[in-house]
Amino acid sequence: MMRTPSSDESGLKKGPWSPEEDKILMDYIQKHGHGSWRALPKLAGLNRCGKSCRLRWTNYLRPDIKRGKFSDQEEQLIINLHAVLGNKWAAIASHLPGRTDNEIKNLWNTHLRKKLLQMGLDPVTHRPRTDHLNLLTNLQQILAAAKIVSTLTNPSDINNVLRLHSDAKFQLLQNMFQLTPSSNSFLPLNSLTDGFMNHCNNDLPNLLHDGNSVSEIHPSFQNFEALHHPTQENSLPNLVSASPERSPLKEAENVNANSKECSNPSSTTFELAWGDFMDEDATENYWKGFIDQHCNQTWSTVQ
DNA sequence: AACATATTCAACCGCGTACGC
DNA sequence: TGCGTACGCGGTTGAATATGT
Numbered sequence: 001m002m003r004t005p006s007s008d009e010s011g012l013k014k015g016p017w018s019p020e021e022d023k024i025l026m027d028y029i030q031k032h033g034h035g036s037w038r039a040l041p042k043l044a045g046l047n048r049c050g051k052s053c054r055l056r057w058t059n060y061l062r063p064d065i066k067r068g069k070f071s072d073q074e075e076q077l078i079i080n081l082h083a084v085l086g087n088k089w090a091a092i093a094s095h096l097p098g099r100t101d102n103e104i105k106n107l108w109n110t111h112l113r114k115k116l117l118q119m120g121l122d123p124v125t126h127r128p129r130t131d132h133l134n135l136l137t138n139l140q141q142i143l144a145a146a147k148i149v150s151t152l153t154n155p156s157d158i159n160n161v162l163r164l165h166s167d168a169k170f171q172l173l174q175n176m177f178q179l180t181p182s183s184n185s186f187l188p189l190n191s192l193t194d195g196f197m198n199h200c201n202n203d204l205p206n207l208l209h210d211g212n213s214v215s216e217i218h219p220s221f222q223n224f225e226a227l228h229h230p231t232q233e234n235s236l237p238n239l240v241s242a243s244p245e246r247s248p249l250k251e252a253e254n255v256n257a258n259s260k261e262c263s264n265p266s267s268t269t270f271e272l273a274w275g276d277f278m279d280e281d282a283t284e285n286y287w288k289g290f291i292d293q294h295c296n297q298t299w300s301t302v303q
Numbered sequence: 304a305a306c307a308t309a310t311t312c313a314a315c316c317g318c319g320t321a322c323g324c
Numbered sequence: 325t326g327c328g329t330a331c332g333c334g335g336t337t338g339a340a341t342a343t344g345t
Contacts, residue, residue: 016313016339038330054331055314090333105334106312 013047017056021046025053026061059100066098070107078104079112083126 017025028044034057035043037050046053059065070078074096081092089101089108096104116123 014315036330050330051316051332052314058332059313087334101333102313109335110311 011047012041012049012052014052017060021048022056022061025056029057029061059102064098065100070099074099075107075112078108079116079126082108082112086124 013021024044024046028040032043034040034054037054040046040050040053041048044053048056077096078092081095085091087105089105093099093101093104113123116126117129120128122129
């Protein structure tokens with residue numbers, strides 16, 4: 001939060017502001033207004049650059065600044081505005097009295113972005129993420145190759161290979177939800193993956209067999225399916241009107257376009273890929289049979 | 304309790320733009 | 325029109341703090 005006090009080559013102070021500096025800046029602006037920011041520090045008697053003074057005033061000292069936690073309503077409004085405006089923090093801040101662009105930007109980067117990711121939404125487009133499809137395809141190929149190599153090297157080790165396979169699937173889930181080991185902000189999703197983890201450990205053979213539908217892997221994934229089955233009502237966050245400098249009509253057109261795209265059956269594609277990935281004939285018998293069948297012909301290629 | 308790791312957020316930096324000359 | 329200056333914005337940094345082991 002704080003930086004070590006330092007100064008640049010011109011001798012101007014940098015880093016955190018002291019209470020004394022705050023008071024000088026406050027008093028000066030309340031008396032004279034800020035005027036030219038560049039001229040202000042000299043006139044007020046501060047050993048700071050104008051830029052630093054402006055930032056301190058707009059982000060901290062301004063009397064109309066609202067302090068404290070963002071309300072749920074404010075968070076939702078920011079998400080809605082971001083869906084329309086993108087990373088235009090100043091424009092977003094203009095719709096939230098007392099909140100600064102810096103504060104909103106920080107909130108977005110530390111909380112809201114993760115929140116959308118964990119809901120399976122792309123934080124840039126606010127639409128369901130599709131990059132999982134590529135991940136699934138790539139990982140599936142890598143795992144298949146790893147299996148062949150491992151089982152050919154040591155065919156008796158098939159159980160460990162399958163265990164690794166299962167672990168890799170769980171890692172993929174973690175990546176999809178952007179979970180960190182210490183994250184406890186979104187308990188429902190953590191318990192969801194915890195449940196999946198237990199399922200992996202307790203019911204590995206079944207897990208590796210089934211997978212026609214995401215929710216069949218674990219009941220918790222019914223929620224996940226809901227997120228990837230967007231309807232006209234839930235495919236996008238409620239959108240609010242754009243800022244005056246943008247055409248509300250145009251925005252409305254974009255919103256409609258987005259809704260149409262969202263209603264495309266990308267979720268079906270996802271589930272097909274997911275089903276393939278989870279099913280994937282990954283049983284012991286399959287791989288033993290595969291090795292029996294292909295061992296001689298592939299062995300020379302692998303080596 | 305001590306250490307490691309993750310998160311937060313105030314502040315900085317660089318770039319684009321508006322404006323005056 | 326071109327140039328210089330000031331300002332505002334968005335991305336990034338990094339020390340303080342929180343959380344986990």
